[in-house]
Amino acid sequence: MTSTDDALYGLDALPYGVFDPGQGPRVGVRFGPGVVDLAALSAAAHSPLVELFDQPSLDAFLAAGRTVWSQARSKVQEWLSTTPSEHGHRLADVDLHQPFTVADYVDFYSSRVHAENLSQIFRPGQPPLQQNWLSLPVGYHGRAGTIVPSGTPVVRPNGQRAGAGAGPSEFGPTRKLDLEVELGFVVGRGSTLGTPVPGGDAREHIFGVVLVDDWSARDIQAFEYVPLGPMLGKSFATSIGHWVLPIEALDAARIPPPPREQALHPYLTGWNDMGLDIDFEVRLNGHLISAPRYRDVYWTPEQQLAHLTISGASLRSGDLFASGTVSSIGNPGSLIELTLDGRRQLALPDGRQRTYLEDGDEVVITATAPGPGVARIGLGEVRGTIYPSPIEQEDN
Numbered sequence: 001m002t003s004t005d006d007a008l009y010g011l012d013a014l015p016y017g018v019f020d021p022g023q024g025p026r027v028g029v030r031f032g033p034g035v036v037d038l039a040a041l042s043a044a045a046h047s048p049l050v051e052l053f054d055q056p057s058l059d060a061f062l063a064a065g066r067t068v069w070s071q072a073r074s075k076v077q078e079w080l081s082t083t084p085s086e087h088g089h090r091l092a093d094v095d096l097h098q099p100f101t102v103a104d105y106v107d108f109y110s111s112r113v114h115a116e117n118l119s120q121i122f123r124p125g126q127p128p129l130q131q132n133w134l135s136l137p138v139g140y141h142g143r144a145g146t147i148v149p150s151g152t153p154v155v156r157p158n159g160q161r162a163g164a165g166a167g168p169s170e171f172g173p174t175r176k177l178d179l180e181v182e183l184g185f186v187v188g189r190g191s192t193l194g195t196p197v198p199g200g201d202a203r204e205h206i207f208g209v210v211l212v213d214d215w216s217a218r219d220i221q222a223f224e225y226v227p228l229g230p231m232l233g234k235s236f237a238t239s240i241g242h243w244v245l246p247i248e249a250l251d252a253a254r255i256p257p258p259p260r261e262q263a264l265h266p267y268l269t270g271w272n273d274m275g276l277d278i279d280f281e282v283r284l285n286g287h288l289i290s291a292p293r294y295r296d297v298y299w300t301p302e303q304q305l306a307h308l309t310i311s312g313a314s315l316r317s318g319d320l321f322a323s324g325t326v327s328s329i330g331n332p333g334s335l336i337e338l339t340l341d342g343r344r345q346l347a348l349p350d351g352r353q354r355t356y357l358e359d360g361d362e363v364v365i366t367a368t369a370p371g372p373g374v375a376r377i378g379l380g381e382v383r384g385t386i387y388p389s390p391i392e393q394e395d396n
């Protein structure tokens, strides 16, 4: 089963998105094989929710806060269980858009397997975890303006990479274009500058989740990142799914996170942390290449949110913070891990081989989670095809 299966999108899932049936973008909810127009549905029910839904994006709804989000979900479930086929459009008949305006973007680094794998590749001979890793959720501020909806072409970026020996750098299209499987948390309710958000209040702020592919140019990244961190190697495109799944839909997927291995400062503990039993699948040109599990991710979204704001930094509606690459042992969430930085070829069932991504390659990430009943629920997909660099000549 892939998470595009309609059965994954019953009343227990109901992810929100933005679709265009031909007359402009509208807010909708994915339901089975289609998308239901929420302005039309709420207008027919004479619900005041129509004001939040009669919009070209989810922005107004995101800003409305937890009480409204929960009421809306119950109402939509009720309406769809009584009049399931009204105000629906087949997915094939609509265009899907970026669901919300992304405010700030933070990318964490919360999978221990991924952190240790990358350490080995980027910093051989050094300890597998930096001293900070078990003490705080390491992350960096990313580039919100280049977050693009699923399906947007991913143009091979240009940049500098290390030259031979200690020689000058080389410039040209990246030779190490990679994908990163991530889960994104979408902030609905903002916060006040100077006032940290306690992790126990995370649910007042986190509206839901979206799939993320944090495209990465590993050669550009490796040359530029010391000492300030990722810059151009990750800022050229970050793809997000079209569907934002409300956090309540994941209640049945909640599990304890992996055991803490070090005592934490009080601001990072003291509530019932949200581990999540989400299974991802990554396909390259249609072939399944990895199936990472979110349950192995060490730092939780509550801890990430508490850490992000402990300095007094404020949240804005539309902020996106991503888990970091989700890697499990034997099922990593990136090609740098799968191919040991290109030293090992990945054999695809069609007889071709890959190390890093080639022009024309298509990557599709999907995910599912347990629902409240026997059926699983879907988190949609995030898809991207690699387009050639606009610069043909390398300078050396």
Ligand SMILES: O=C(O)/C=C/C(=O)CC(=O)CC(=O)O
Pocket: 107, 108, 109, 110, 111, 114, 115, 118, 119, 122, 180, 182, 214, 216, 230, 234, 323, 324, 325
């Ligand atoms: O270990 C490093 O130097 C680099 C790590 C990454 O590239 C990963 C990153 O973007 C954060 C993540 O996705 O986990």
Ligand SMILES: [Ca+2]
Pocket: 107, 180, 182, 214, 324, 325
């Ligand atoms: Ca990342």
Ligand SMILES: [Mg+2]
Pocket: 142, 143, 214, 215, 234, 235, 236, 237, 238
């Ligand atoms: Mg990025």
